[in-house]
Amino acid sequence: QSLLDMMVSEEESLKERLLKSIALRRKELDTLCRELQLDPFEAEEQSTILQMEKDLRARVEVMLKQKRDRKQELKTLQEQDRDLCDILCTTPFCIDSNAVPSLEDLDRYRRHLASLTTEKEQRREKFVSSKRQIILLMEELDHIPDTSFEQDVVCEDEEAFCLSEDNIAALQNLLQQLEARRSLNEAACTELRSRIIALWERLQVPAEERESSAVH
Numbered sequence: 001q002s003l004l005d006m007m008v009s010e011e012e013s014l015k016e017r018l019l020k021s022i023a024l025r026r027k028e029l030d031t032l033c034r035e036l037q038l039d040p041f042e043a044e045e046q047s048t049i050l051q052m053e054k055d056l057r058a059r060v061e062v063m064l065k066q067k068r069d070r071k072q073e074l075k076t077l078q079e080q081d082r083d084l085c086d087i088l089c090t091t092p093f094c095i096d097s098n099a100v101p102s103l104e105d106l107d108r109y110r111r112h113l114a115s116l117t118t119e120k121e122q123r124r125e126k127f128v129s130s131k132r133q134i135i136l137l138m139e140e141l142d143h144i145p146d147t148s149f150e151q152d153v154v155c156e157d158e159e160a161f162c163l164s165e166d167n168i169a170a171l172q173n174l175l176q177q178l179e180a181r182r183s184l185n186e187a188a189c190t191e192l193r194s195r196i197i198a199l200w201e202r203l204q205v206p207a208e209e210r211e212s213s214a215v216h
Helices: 002-036 048-087 102-139 148-154 167-202 207-214
Strands: none
Touching: 002 048, 048 102, 102 148, 102 167, 148 167
16 A cells, blocks of 8 residues: 555656646747747647657757747848948848747848848949959059049959948949040040141151151
């Protein structure tokens, strides 16, 4: 009888621990479902207490992993976002860093970063192309970069150049200014050449003397 009483006591104690564990797991699951924005988890009511506790514990582990994975992906996306924002001088994507992001939030964030990456590549191509033209024009015009912006443009470290909308607009403006100066110089040269030819004709300068000056 004593042994039987002890066994019954142990089983009742185990049952009490299992019921406490089930209540605790249910509470954890409710919290995780809210954080992960999932439908409430429904355990098999017909299963034994032991099986129910095991199922709930397994489900908690699965959902905790989901939570960790989402938080880790959010952290990775935010790091990428910061790098892109530094380059493009834009504001970071608006999302609560403390909350667990939903799958829709993460998908929206990925699409936003894909769009920023495309924008970065387009601006980078525009910058490289404009930089090449600007350097050629400066060499042709014997123009030494004298402003900090011009020095930033022609410096060798292309990655250091901020690809903001203002900088890209300023880059196009600088290119247009240099092209305008070259056009003015070309027009002046054409006008001077015409005058030289007219003077040659008037002074009847020999062809040999003309050819020696033509190299200029």
